[in-house]
Every structure is written in structure tokens, then in C-alpha cells.
Amino acid sequence: MALIGTASVEALQPEALARGEADRPHSAVVRFGPDKPLSLDAGGVLTPFQIAYQTYGTLNAARSNAILLCHALSGDQHAANVHPVTGKPGWWETLVGPGKPIDTDRFFVICSNVLGGCMGTTGPSSADGKGKIYGLDLPVVTIGDMVRAQAMLIDHLGIEKLLAVVGGSMGGMQVLQWAASYPDRVFAAMPIATAARHSAQNIAFHEVGRQAIMADPDWRGGAYLAESTSPRRGLAVARMAAHITYMSDSSLHRKFGRRLQDREGRTFSFDADFQVESYLRHQGEAFVDRFDANSYLYVTRAMDYFDLAADYGGVLAKAFRGTATRFCLVSFTTDWLFPTADSRAVVHALNAAGASVSFAEIESDKGHDAFLLEEPEFFAITRGFLDAAARTVGVP
Template sequence: VRAQVKLIDHLGIDKLLCVAGGSFGGMQVLEWAANHPERTHAAIPIATTAHHSPMLIAFSEVGRQAIYADPNWQDGDYYGAPKRPDAGLAVARMVGHITYLSEESMQQKFGRRLQDRVRYGYEFQTEFQIESYLKYNGLNFTRRFDANAYLYITKAMDYFDLSAETGSLAAAFANSIDLRFLVISFTSDWLYPSYHSKEMVGALTAAGADVTYLDVRSSWGHDAFLLEVETMTNLLSGFLHRLVVAEKIVAPVATYANGHALNPAAKVPITP
């Protein structure tokens, strides 16, 4: 987040309309709200938490151990080597991906159906569709992600604890009372269950912040914040419109003729 603050400083942006993000991005939203409240009008933390629970740290550690156990990891010094720790990273991704789903979504999508066969093979091969799905996602992940980056990101998530310095979440949000919050969780998310968001909402309310909370019914688990596109579009657009109106923000509007802007600097107020 400190790097993001430096970026908007470099861009000459004094104050953002809103910071929004889901999962790890939601943790960054909370960091913005707690420690840089003067730089934004609003915050939208989605499917996230103010601190990792022991169970979440445990899942992260299993993924890290898979990477450590890959002989190609070489204590992280594998750049330029003929092989990368892709096997370990793939397993780490498979473990992580399970936490993004839900039992209901896996039942709907895969059930106990077999992949490319009609009966059990009684062998150590991929047989179930869910196995094939996880292996595909693990392999595909290695083509676009770095194992060391995975280690550092999961460690950063495990270390994150918004109330570590203040002793309580309400105290952490003490300087955030001028912000407007929209907190969103999902009913089937067992990675960051709804009670994590409710804990944040309670702390924000205790601090005196303006907060709206929505627990969206969905069967997609943690991935719901990426898959419930129509619902998320409606929620975010409605909140942002009300925010613009409430803050009396003037939006730049250009007049076009034949594809060319005639007055790109013109501004109009947005009204309800």
C-alpha cells in the first residue's frame, strides 16, 4: 500500500474517489482506510479479512511446504536454472484453489463423475473430474506465476493483522470515520466466512464510520466475488453513484463532434 500511495503521489492525485478490492486486495483496502484515510472518500473491502486465522495460515503453510519440497526450488535461487519448481507450485495452487470453491459448487460442477472413463481403474492415475480440474489449474498456474512470488504473497497475507498495533479493530479504524464503507461477503465463502466481515462491520460501527454491509447469497464460495458479475456490478455501481452525489463530486465531461473532443475540460456536477 505504501507503494500505491507513492504512485498516486507521483501521478499528482491528492485523493481517490474509492479504493476497492477482493481477497488480498481487500486487505489492502483495509490498510488504505486505516492508515491513509485522508487519501480516499470511500472503501469497499470484498470477501476479505482483517487478519488471517490459524486455519488460513495452515493452508498457506501447506502450499509453501509443497514448494520447499520441490528439489528445483533450490532455496529460491532457481532463476537461470534449467528447471523451475513448477511441481511444487502446482500443488500449492491446487491446495489454494480448493479453498476458493465450496462444497456446493464442487458438487454441482463435478460431483463424483469420472474423467474420460466409465468405471474405476484402481490405479494411481487421475480418475475423477475434480482431480483433473485441480491438476489443470495447478499446471496452468505455473505458466503465469512465480514460486517465490507465491511464497512472499502468502507470507504477507499471514502477517497481515490490522489490529496488531492498536489492540482492537475499532481502534484501528479510529481515523477512518469520515470514509464511507461498503463491506461485502458471500454466504458460501469458507476461506473468509461472513463472520470475518461482520467483525469488521462491528468495529467500523463502534468507531463511528458510515458503513453498509451486504452478505450476498451465492454457492460459488470465495470465487463468488469474481463470478457473481451482475450482482457485483449492480452493488458497486449503485454505491459509487451515491458516493459521487453525496460528495458533490464534479465529473469531467467532453463534448464530441465527428469523433473529436471539442471541450475536454468541461465539467458538470452529477445529480441524483
């Protein structure tokens, strides 16, 4: 079935924000009709479509304290509230909330499910304008498409300029796209554990995951929802393979080593003898309960196609020429999915463009997932960067 969460069918109206009615987490969906089509990089337009989003905190009278969070591949709009499907805390609840580095007592925080997703924003599990499930008939979407849709949401909320756009991994790609496409609408940008283009190695890992899904007999050529089935095994394997890339060798060794799972000795079978095997199987099984297999195809493809410099004659610095946006980039020492070299390449391009940029490489053994976990230095950098941005624009 389509994995659409508990978001309200009503959009949170700008006048409600001004009255301070968004002081608690608020789920909403905004629908855009034929009068507001979304132009796609693949050609043509998407209409009608909708965006599901979550807000935290209150928009101030000057509408100057809004921060947009951009989620990673497996994330969604539920960044800092209990997830309606899993019942678990939001993916960034360590960073976002009252008194936390992204302080919802101070900032109005917005997080939307990306285009192509499966938690209420239009994706392959959504119905088209005639009531038919899209499946693979949905045009392939890009990071640029996702950001244009987000900009329409920000317009709907009556926000002219964002205090900051913040995100890691695929979310960091969106941050870079925001800064390039809408420099006058972004005061500060924080791309974390990301890159200006996807590497060949990362594309290869994504292809393994996609092939695992498409090789599942229950995928049915992408029409599994119409046939009341689901490629759960293929999606679980895709998630298992991807999850390995989110961790470092040292973090896997620290958590699991070669320890056996609930047994005294080897079974000499293909059961999950090792703890790490059991862990990966659990990750795969849990993922299929909240994520749509076709969305996995679409979102990974969007990451693969991302190459910001390609839109500017192959020169990344041109994407940021003349920008007044402030940047803070963060990488982690054991992140081999988006290594520090990727962040440094963006920093060099920003320096060449004359942008205001700071950069931090954080020592961590947690791999790519470090940006989602409790890292005191990362928390301090985030708080400091956003505090400085807020003071500059007069947000108390």
C-alpha cells in the first residue's frame, strides 16, 4: 500500500503562522493545482501535485526566523516529532527542539517530504490527476525539482527569505541547490556530509539497491501497488547494502566485531550467526514498513543525477558567483560515502566565488551517519553558526 503518514489534508496558512498557532509540531499538506504546475528537469510539468510538511516553533512577525531542513534519502518530514508510522523519535530529534542547536523556541523550522517520496508528497505511490497510481509513470525527478517544489511551499507560507537552509547527505545536496538557485532567498546555508555531485562509487551502490528491488518477483515492473503486493525482500536487501555505506569499519567493529548472535557457537548454516548480520536484517525489515520501493528508485536516481557544476558549464564556482549567502560546511573523518574531499571541493569553489564560508572536519568514528547522531562538536558548530546568522538579521 502507499505509505502516506498522518499529515493533515489542510495546509498551515500564513495567517495562522502570524497568529502564533504553530508553536507545537504541526503536520500539513499543501496541494498545488493546474494553475501552479511544477516544471521538471526531465521535461514537461507535474500537475496537480502536493507537498507534505512538518513545522516546529513559531514564525515571528518579521518572518525572519524560518529555517528549512532538508532530509536525506531515507528521511522524511518528521525530523523532530514521533514518527506516525514507526512510533520512533524523528531523525534529527537530537539537533532540533526547544533549547537544542536548532532551537524551536527561537526559530520556525520547516521540513517537507521530498518530491518522489512516500510520506504524503507526490511520488510514485501517489495517484495522478485521474486517480491512477503513478508507479513508474511518474517522471524521473531531480534535486532541482525537489528544491523548486520546496520553494513553492515557502512561497505558500508567505516567507520571502529563509534565515537558513540546513541538511545532510541528500539534504546537503538540496542545500547547495537552494543556494545556487535562490541566493537572494537564503541568508545562511549549512551543507553537511555531502557533495556537489554524486561519485561513480555512490552511483554504483545505488544501482545495486535498485537492481535488488527490480529483481524481486513482487516488484511487478513497478506496478506492485495495483496488484496488491510489495517487493519487500528486494527493498530490504537494498536497505541493507546502503546501510553498510552509512557506517565506518571502526563503528561496525566497535558495535559488533565478530560476536555471535544469541548462540554459543557457529551453526554451520546460512542463518544470521553474527550480530552484524542480524543487525542488517533488522534494518532491512524495519525499512520496508515505512518506505515505498519505487520511491527508493526515484530518490536514489535523483541523487545520481545531481551534478551542480554541470549546470554552470562545468565550473562549480559559477554556481555561487556573487552570492551573499553565508556558508558553513561540515564533514566527518570516517565518512567514506561523502568524504571530506567532497566538502573541500565545495569550499574551494565558494572561495573562488568570493563567498563567506567556514568549514569544519569533525573527528568521528561513526561514518556518514555521524551527522544524525550525538556529536558535541557538530552540535556546537551548528548552534554557533545559526546564532551568528540570527544575530545578524536581528532575530533575538
